Amino acid sequence: MYEPLPYEPYGEYDIFPGGSEALLPAEGSVSRGWKPYDFENNPEGFAAAKAQLTNPLPYTEGNLAAGRQLYTIYCAICHGDAGDGQGILVQREKVLGIPSYDDQGRDITEGSVYHVMYYGLNAMGSYASQTDENERWLIDHYVMKLKNDLESGPGRAFDIEQAPLDNLIPAVNEEADQISRGEQKGGDGQQENQNEE
Numbered sequence: 001m002y003e004p005l006p007y008e009p010y011g012e013y014d015i016f017p018g019g020s021e022a023l024l025p026a027e028g029s030v031s032r033g034w035k036p037y038d039f040e041n042n043p044e045g046f047a048a049a050k051a052q053l054t055n056p057l058p059y060t061e062g063n064l065a066a067g068r069q070l071y072t073i074y075c076a077i078c079h080g081d082a083g084d085g086q087g088i089l090v091q092r093e094k095v096l097g098i099p100s101y102d103d104q105g106r107d108i109t110e111g112s113v114y115h116v117m118y119y120g121l122n123a124m125g126s127y128a129s130q131t132d133e134n135e136r137w138l139i140d141h142y143v144m145k146l147k148n149d150l151e152s153g154p155g156r157a158f159d160i161e162q163a164p165l166d167n168l169i170p171a172v173n174e175e176a177d178q179i180s181r182g183e184q185k186g187g188d189g190q191q192e193n194q195n196e197e
């Protein structure tokens with residue numbers, strides 16, 4: 001019979017701790033593709049993300065359409081297609097307390113929306129395991145568009161189209177962020193945090 005040279009998966013060998021080939025990853029390992037998220041799951045982390053974090057993806061028609069699709073899958077059931085808090089589960093009285101995205105008291109920002117998707121908030125669960133970073137930012141664009149529509153805002157001008165779903169820039173890459181927003185009108189209330197005191 002063929003005897004393989006490497007250890008058998010899940011084989012028993014005295015050389016390993018516990019006698020099993022199946023070991024836990026070394027401490028501090030991260031899975032491929034995973035990137036750390038710098039804001040903690042507490043009120044301070046929420047406030048910091050809300051004030052500082054901005055969407056690294058260009059605001060293109062393609063990205064918005066992709067965001068809409070994901071929003072419809074994950075969020076509309078509670079928040080409603082228009083983001084007014086009147087999803088089907090609300091209409092059927094299955095859930096309570098779903099805010100509208102134009103709720104003045106909440107004053108959502110790109111950063112706060114991302115934070116809430118990442119960690120969840122009270123009755124709202126986390127979407128960190130169902131969506132990846134790119135998808136969350138796509139949804140984020142669409143949520144901010146819904147907010148703007150609910151407020152009858154002027155709407156945001158599109159950036160120049162790039163290949164959708166294939167353009168992830170790291171979340172804290174301010175430089176690329178600014179370049180990609182270069183054409184955009186100013187004064188939409190989003191803070192360009194980095195160099196402000």
Ligand code: HEC
Nearest residue numbers: 074075078097098099106108112113116121122123124127
């Ligand atoms: C099961 C129903 C449900 C689903 C699905 C859901 N949410 Fe929520 N969401 C809630 C509830 C409830 C709150 C209010 C939480 C609170 O303030 O206690 C909320 C609050 C929010 C807020 C406001 C947070 C703030 O700053 O106060 C945002 C933004 C939001 N959700 C975005 C999303 C997005 C984006 C998705 C899809 C990825 C989503 N939600 C899916 C129930 C849901």
